[in-house]
Amino acid sequence: MDIQNLIIIGSGPAGYTAAIYAARAELKPLLFEGRQLGGQPGGQLMLTTEVENYPGFPEGLTGPEMMANFKKQAERFNTEIVSDDIVEVDFSVRPFILKTENKEYKANSVIICTGAQAVWLGVEGEQKYQGAGVSACATCDGFFFKDQEIIVVGGGDSAMEEANFLTKFASKVTILVRRDELKASKIMQRRSMDNAKISFLWNTEVQEVLGDGNRMTGVKIINNQTKETSELNAGGLFVAIGHKPNSDIFKGKIDLDEKGYIVVGQGNTKTSVEGIFAGGDIIDYIYRQAVTAAGTGCMAALDAERYLSSKE
Numbered sequence: 001m002d003i004q005n006l007i008i009i010g011s012g013p014a015g016y017t018a019a020i021y022a023a024r025a026e027l028k029p030l031l032f033e034g035r036q037l038g039g040q041p042g043g044q045l046m047l048t049t050e051v052e053n054y055p056g057f058p059e060g061l062t063g064p065e066m067m068a069n070f071k072k073q074a075e076r077f078n079t080e081i082v083s084d085d086i087v088e089v090d091f092s093v094r095p096f097i098l099k100t101e102n103k104e105y106k107a108n109s110v111i112i113c114t115g116a117q118a119v120w121l122g123v124e125g126e127q128k129y130q131g132a133g134v135s136a137c138a139t140c141d142g143f144f145f146k147d148q149e150i151i152v153v154g155g156g157d158s159a160m161e162e163a164n165f166l167t168k169f170a171s172k173v174t175i176l177v178r179r180d181e182l183k184a185s186k187i188m189q190r191r192s193m194d195n196a197k198i199s200f201l202w203n204t205e206v207q208e209v210l211g212d213g214n215r216m217t218g219v220k221i222i223n224n225q226t227k228e229t230s231e232l233n234a235g236g237l238f239v240a241i242g243h244k245p246n247s248d249i250f251k252g253k254i255d256l257d258e259k260g261y262i263v264v265g266q267g268n269t270k271t272s273v274e275g276i277f278a279g280g281d282i283i284d285y286i287y288r289q290a291v292t293a294a295g296t297g298c299m300a301a302l303d304a305e306r307y308l309s310s311k312e
Contacts, residue, residue, distance in 0.1 A: 006030070017293075132215045133234075155183045172197055
């Protein structure tokens with residue numbers, strides 16, 4: 001069996017950037033782009049209609065267009081790309097062993113860029129209107145909701161942050177909280193309560209996202225105490241109930257934090273296993289931006305190159 005110099009797992013901005021740098025360094029990377037997100041490689045950007053905050057694209061472009069460009073650039077430098085998922089790894093042996101459903105691979109080094117997924121509500125209409133009013137990232141999409149009424153779902157710090165950020169653009173932000181109190185820290189609670197543009201609906205859950213076939217137009221909600229249902233008109237729905245890192249196959253193989261994110265060294269992308277590196281949203285639950293993911297993908301490739309050079 002051939003031993004790969006470097007295998008990259010994941011194909012968002014981090015994975016493709018790692019591939020571009022690694023391929024230009026003659027590491028001959030093999031990249032598994034995965035089939036997550038309903039058979040859609042490319043990570044969370046595949047669900048983003050417009051990307052206007054990535055430097056170098058003054059006119060903006062769609063998330064899928066951007067990922068197609070990243071992929072084309074990686075292929076230009078002879079990255080081998082496999083459209084498959086890694087389902088099992090063994091990092092206790094050298095070379096490392098990685099398996100798909102029906103094939104085994106060996107590698108001297110690995111870069112993990114499997115990302116994270118927003119936790120969605122799972123209600124009717126939510127998936128249909130993702131990118132057409134429904135979002136999980138205020139900093140990505142808030143700009144498109146100028147002077148509109150917006151709904152935010154969630155009661156934690158991230159929901160309060162999203163809501164406060166959205167008041168820069170929206171005419172009104174309504175936060176739906178399924179309990180009768182917030183989980184957010186006291187300072188975030190106070191900031192949200194003091195914001196004149198923010199109002200709260202307690203003990204309230206979304207039952208359905210409503211729309212006209214092209215864009216969402218509002219939501220159907222239920223009070224989980226009285227069981228009373230009603231409709232709320234809104235141009236946007238921001239779901240802020242958390243993110244889940246795609247790290248299940250790495251449990252017990254490398255160090256993860258309590259949330260399941262891969263732990264890396266300060267100022268580098270080294271994991272707890274020498275020769276294994278990680279970048280993108282699998283290590284970052286704070287910024288979660290395409291540009292920061294690409295940056296850590298670049299770092300991971302440079303770290304892997306130095307590691308491989310030291311072993312030759």
